[in-house]
Amino acid sequence: MTLSAPPLSVSTLTPRLLLGPGPSPVSDRVLRALARPTLGHLDPQFLALLDDVSRRLREVFGTANEMTFAVSGTGSAGMQAALANVLERGDTAIIGIHGYFGVRMADMARRLGAEVVEVHGKWGGVLESEQLVEAHRANPHAKVLSVVHAETSTGAQQPLDEVGAHLSGTDTLFLVDAVTSLGGVPVRVDDRNIDVCYSATQKCLGAPPGLAPITFSARAVDRVRARATPVSSWYLDITLLWKYLGVEHVYHHTASSNLFYALHEALTEIEEEGLSARHDRHLEVGSLLQRELASRGFGSFTDPASRLPQLTAARLPEGREEGPLRAALLEVHGIEVGGGLGPAKGVVWRIGLMGHGARKESVERLLEAVDALGVGEP
Amino acid sequence: MTLSAPPLSVSTLTPRLLLGPGPSPVSDRVLRALARPTLGHLDPQFLALLDDVSRRLREVFGTANEMTFAVSGTGSAGMQAALANVLERGDTAIIGIHGYFGVRMADMARRLGAEVVEVHGKWGGVLESEQLVEAHRANPHAKVLSVVHAETSTGAQQPLDEVGAHLSGTDTLFLVDAVTSLGGVPVRVDDRNIDVCYSATQKCLGAPPGLAPITFSARAVDRVRARATPVSSWYLDITLLWKYLGVEHVYHHTASSNLFYALHEALTEIEEEGLSARHDRHLEVGSLLQRELASRGFGSFTDPASRLPQLTAARLPEGREEGPLRAALLEVHGIEVGGGLGPAKGVVWRIGLMGHGARKESVERLLEAVDALGVGEP
Numbered sequence: 001m002t003l004s005a006p007p008l009s010v011s012t013l014t015p016r017l018l019l020g021p022g023p024s025p026v027s028d029r030v031l032r033a034l035a036r037p038t039l040g041h042l043d044p045q046f047l048a049l050l051d052d053v054s055r056r057l058r059e060v061f062g063t064a065n066e067m068t069f070a071v072s073g074t075g076s077a078g079m080q081a082a083l084a085n086v087l088e089r090g091d092t093a094i095i096g097i098h099g100y101f102g103v104r105m106a107d108m109a110r111r112l113g114a115e116v117v118e119v120h121g122k123w124g125g126v127l128e129s130e131q132l133v134e135a136h137r138a139n140p141h142a143k144v145l146s147v148v149h150a151e152t153s154t155g156a157q158q159p160l161d162e163v164g165a166h167l168s169g170t171d172t173l174f175l176v177d178a179v180t181s182l183g184g185v186p187v188r189v190d191d192r193n194i195d196v197c198y199s200a201t202q203k204c205l206g207a208p209p210g211l212a213p214i215t216f217s218a219r220a221v222d223r224v225r226a227r228a229t230p231v232s233s234w235y236l237d238i239t240l241l242w243k244y245l246g247v248e249h250v251y252h253h254t255a256s257s258n259l260f261y262a263l264h265e266a267l268t269e270i271e272e273e274g275l276s277a278r279h280d281r282h283l284e285v286g287s288l289l290q291r292e293l294a295s296r297g298f299g300s301f302t303d304p305a306s307r308l309p310q311l312t313a314a315r316l317p318e319g320r321e322e323g324p325l326r327a328a329l330l331e332v333h334g335i336e337v338g339g340g341l342g343p344a345k346g347v348v349w350r351i352g353l354m355g356h357g358a359r360k361e362s363v364e365r366l367l368e369a370v371d372a373l374g375v376g377e378p
Numbered sequence: 379m380t381l382s383a384p385p386l387s388v389s390t391l392t393p394r395l396l397l398g399p400g401p402s403p404v405s406d407r408v409l410r411a412l413a414r415p416t417l418g419h420l421d422p423q424f425l426a427l428l429d430d431v432s433r434r435l436r437e438v439f440g441t442a443n444e445m446t447f448a449v450s451g452t453g454s455a456g457m458q459a460a461l462a463n464v465l466e467r468g469d470t471a472i473i474g475i476h477g478y479f480g481v482r483m484a485d486m487a488r489r490l491g492a493e494v495v496e497v498h499g500k501w502g503g504v505l506e507s508e509q510l511v512e513a514h515r516a517n518p519h520a521k522v523l524s525v526v527h528a529e530t531s532t533g534a535q536q537p538l539d540e541v542g543a544h545l546s547g548t549d550t551l552f553l554v555d556a557v558t559s560l561g562g563v564p565v566r567v568d569d570r571n572i573d574v575c576y577s578a579t580q581k582c583l584g585a586p587p588g589l590a591p592i593t594f595s596a597r598a599v600d601r602v603r604a605r606a607t608p609v610s611s612w613y614l615d616i617t618l619l620w621k622y623l624g625v626e627h628v629y630h631h632t633a634s635s636n637l638f639y640a641l642h643e644a645l646t647e648i649e650e651e652g653l654s655a656r657h658d659r660h661l662e663v664g665s666l667l668q669r670e671l672a673s674r675g676f677g678s679f680t681d682p683a684s685r686l687p688q689l690t691a692a693r694l695p696e697g698r699e700e701g702p703l704r705a706a707l708l709e710v711h712g713i714e715v716g717g718g719l720g721p722a723k724g725v726v727w728r729i730g731l732m733g734h735g736a737r738k739e740s741v742e743r744l745l746e747a748v749d750a751l752g753v754g755e756p
Contacts, residue, residue, distance in 0.1 A: 233489070
């Protein structure tokens with residue numbers, strides 16, 4: 001109400017350096033692609049682009065899965081699509097929770113009518129593989145076991161190898177949230193026997209928000225096909241989605257050509273850089289930031305052994321009030337970082353160095369501002 | 379596979395004149411807004427923009443409804459959100475079907491566990507108000523009665539006034555699909571006692587696809603709050619969505635600032651033009667096209683009394699094969715029109731003159747191409 005006069009104009013918005021938990025900075029090249037003239041959702045040129053996006057996403061996910069595409073919604077729509085297609089009412093879902101997004105998964109699964117077995121780990125730490133394997137041994141009939149690979153709320157990286165190896169010989173699908181990991185650290189879907197994996201475009205992939213890359217293994221597809229009841233969401237039914245976005249290109253919804261342009265361009269950037277070089281870049285820049293923050297008296301909310309390079313949950317030095325300092329960082333220095341969630345609320349900054357933002361200049365600009373504001377210890 | 383070499387680049391895509399059933403052409407000004415630097419989903423500037431989008435959407439919907447926002451998905455996500463929030467398992471839904479999108483609504487409602495009472499009208503015609511009122515009298519306990527205002531599959535405009543007046547004194551909510559109508563013909567949500575109404579950005583609003591404007595009346599919100607079971611889709615739960623996009627701005631998902639920029643700019647264009655002038659423009663240009671096509675031997679798939687100006691379902695003259703001619707129109711003349719769906723398949727072109735595309739130049743370019751290809755009768 002108070003904001004309606006004078007009228008807002010998009011052209012007057014002040015750009016920020018996006019060093020929060022996402023969205024990450026989008027390169028000029030990707031923004032230019034975004035603004036190419038809109039094409040119809042069934043135009044042969046656009047259908048070819050969809051196929052190319054799927055091909056490039058397979059590379060980034062590290063999978064040969066045919067059913068690999070981008071959902072027309074944000075990363076949370078990816079989570080919703082993953083769970084809604086796999087779960088039927090009465091199914092059991094084992095869900096690992098070591099942060100905010102594990103809690104969200106459990107909420108979603110319950111709304112879908114699943115019996116949820118929660119496996120808890122400390123926020124900032126990870127779940128022991130043995131914990132998850134034990135939970136599965138106690139619930140061998142579970143339809144799915146889900147974990148968050150890179151917990152955006154805590155900055156912790158969850159190990160996946162042992163759980164994937166264990167589940168591959170069972171009837172339980174392995175579902176992994178790679179929203180903040182894909183493009184930043186190796187995900188390697190096939191090597192890790194992951195059955196369902198989804199991400200978002202606006203983190204380490206370097207595109208604007210609005211699409212959720214997702215992939216389903218052949219055995220996951222078989223399980224979805226064998227459902228006794230239809231998927232409750234027509235919009236996110238992957239069988240319909242894949243008929244449109246993949247194999248037959250039969251109309252389902254009006255996919256946003258502009259968002260796909262941007263994703264395609266971002267995936268081209270990744271291909272040109274090389275996935276492994278991109279992972280190295282995230283590691284190098286993230287480590288630099290973490291060292292520099294430590295030298296200024298910041299602590300780590302995340303267990304040292306589990307820290308992600310691309311998302312740092314840094315405890316502010318003693319006596320520093322995070323809220324006002326974060327607002328000053330944004331308003332005075334034009335830099336966005338995130339606040340904490342759950343037990344991390346009020347005590348941490350979540351600093352993302354993701355995609356196009358994972359570069360030394362970002363660290364330098366942030367540290368200059370941190371020093372100017374007197375956030376660190378002298 | 380065959381398309382992967384040489385590598386595709388977004389910059390080599392050939393623009394088209396979009397005269398199909400949507401997306402419609404996006405103005406340069408809106409494309410420029412789309413490509414402004416991405417902002418965080420909780421940036422105060424972006425939150426002010428969200429508020430302004432809601433305010434402007436209220437104007438276009440013709441409503442004072444507080445809960446008015448844009449869903450982070452396409453028009454079909456709007457339909458999904460509308461039905462998923464209103465319906466619980468076992469509820470009765472009366473669904474008017476006079477085209478493809480009515481069929482879709484019924485499918486969605488059934489997946490959500492509703493008992494669906496289908497009320498059928500001829501494709502190309504509309505449902506008699508008395509038919510719908512009778513169906514309601516026979517099912518007074520129905521939770522919702524849904525119709526499609528502008529059937530994108532047939533080009534017919536459904537009357538709403540009598541049904542709205544009838545339902546306003548009952549416990550049944552009136553749900554209207556305004557995907558192809560909003561911004562092109564008057565929707566007037568409050569005048570017509572509509573409780574839930576959704577649209578899409580890529581039709582008569584003139585923005586790229588990716589968002590679904592939606593509005594809920596106070597009594598619809600009350601019914602959603604009184605649900606016995608949670609909404610099965612966390613992603614589309616309007617109570618959570620409105621907490622983020624409206625009142626409290628509490629994090630829910632990462633709304634795409636870029637898509638909201640474009641929508642905001644398109645709504646600014648509408649405000650500058652004036653809603654009523656915009657309706658007049660659609661009417662004038664659509665009537666021109668319909669006259670010109672008739673003079674070339676095209677028929678109307680739609681009952682003459684029910685034709686929408688912004689979407690014309692034109693039967694091709696005797697002996698003309700629509701598929702190859704439509705492909706030639708696209709490939710040779712760079713103009714996209716749509717084919718038919720259901721009973722209209724193979725016999726009609728669906729021609730949209732929507733948003734920025736609703737101008738005389740579009741009609742002229744189309745007719746030149748039609749004449750060059752010899753589609754019309756000499």
